[in-house]
Amino acid sequence: MNHDLLLANIAKHIQLDEDEKQRFCAYLQVKKVKKKQHLLLEGGVNRFAMFVVSGCLRSYHLDENGFQYIQQFAPEGWWIGDMYSLITQEPGHLYIDALTDAELLLISKVNLEKLYKEIPKFNFYFRILAERSLVSYQERSMENLRLSAKERYGKFCLRYPTLTDLLSQKQIAAYIGVTPEFLSKMLHA
Amino acid sequence: MNHDLLLANIAKHIQLDEDEKQRFCAYLQVKKVKKKQHLLLEGGVNRFAMFVVSGCLRSYHLDENGFQYIQQFAPEGWWIGDMYSLITQEPGHLYIDALTDAELLLISKVNLEKLYKEIPKFNFYFRILAERSLVSYQERSMENLRLSAKERYGKFCLRYPTLTDLLSQKQIAAYIGVTPEFLSKMLHA
DNA sequence: CAGAAAAAATAACATAGGTTAAGAAAAGCG
DNA sequence: CGCTTTTCTTAACCTATGTTATTTTTTCTG
Structure with a gap:
C-alpha cells in the first residue's frame, strides 16, 4: 500500500494506534506526477507538504540570469515543500518539480493544522523532522561558505x-x- | 525579572497558566557571562539551549587555518546552541562565545525532555521555532551559493x-x- | 532507428575574491 | 593617560571559479 513507507517513517518517532493511523491517512491524498512536471512555481503558494513514495523531486531557485540553484533533492522517503510558503501561506520563491516519474502523498496545510489539534503527538513528529532538517541546513550554510x-x-x-x-x-x-x-x-x- | 522576556516570547505562540509558567521557570537556570567567555568549544557536548536576556552571543566554526565562520549571532531575545550536539548529545563542531557581557537563561537537554512530557504544548512552541529557524537557514544556504x-x-x-x-x-x-x-x-x- | 535536443568535454580568456605585507586608526587595559 | 593589542585600510599580486564558444557524446522522442 502507498501509505506504508510514510507510516513506517512516522512509527520511528511516535506510536499511532489503528484509529489514529486511519484518521491520519484520511488527511492524505495520493498524487502521481510525470518527469519534469512542476508542483510549485515561483510566486505560488505552497498548500501541501509532499512525501515522496517513489521517484525523485527537487526544489530550486531561479535567478535573473536563468541559473538554477537546487535547495533539496527528495528521493523516496523524503518530505519536500517550500517551508516558507507552507508556514506563512504567502507566495514563495521556490520551484518544485519531478526529476523522474513519481508518486507522492500530500497533506494540505489545512489538514496539517487539524492533525496537530486532533493528534497532538504530530507536533512531536514534525518537531523532530524540523530539528533534523535545521541541523542539515545549518551545516550546508557553513559548507557553502567555507x-x-x-x-x-x-x-x-x-x-x-x-x-x-x-x-x-x-x-x-x-x-x-x-x-x-x-x-x-x-x-x- | 529575568524571565519576562522569555515568557513574553513564549506567550506569542502558546498560552501558559500560572502553574505552567512556574514549572517551566523551575527548569531554567540563570547564567551571567563576560565578554569573550566561551560557553561551548569544538568537541564539547552542548547540554543546554540558551536564551539571551541581554548582551550578544555568537556560534562559529573554526577551520584548520584558524579562520572563523560565524553561523549565528544571538542578540537579546534569541535562542542559541549547537543544535546538532543538543539533539544528539554527541560532541559538536561549534564554538559559542559572548561578544559582550551577557545574561542568559539555560534549559538543560534533560529538563527540556521533561518539559515536553509534562507540558506537551512546548512541542508546539519549539516546533514553530525550529520551523522558522529552518526557513532562515534554507534561505542562507541558497544566498551563500548565489x-x-x-x-x-x-x-x-x-x-x-x-x-x-x-x-x-x-x-x-x-x-x-x-x-x-x-x-x-x-x-x- | 534517425534526427533533434540535451548534456558533457575542452579550451582561451575574464573576474570576484584571496593572500601577503605594511602602515594608520581605534579600542582595550593597566 | 600612555602602552599594547586589535582592527582597519591600502595595494600589488595570485587563484578558484565564471564566461563564451565550439565540438563531442548521450539521451530523448517520434
Missing part, C-alpha cells in the same frame, strides 16, 4: 549516496553552486 | 539590523564568508 567546490561535491555525495550516479552533472552542479563547465573540468582534473 | 559578497552583506544588514553598526567588520566578514581585507575594500569601493 568549502571549495571539490569539498562541496564530496558533501553532496555523502548526503545523497543514492543519487550520486543517478543525477546529471548539471543537477549536481546546480546543487553545489558551480557551473556545469567547471564541474566537468573539476571531475576530470 | 549571491555576491556585496549582496550577502545586504542580507546580513536585513537579518541583524540592530547589529549592523555594533559589530566589528571582522565579525561581519566572518558571517558573510569573506576576508576582512576584502570587506574593507568592498565597503570603500
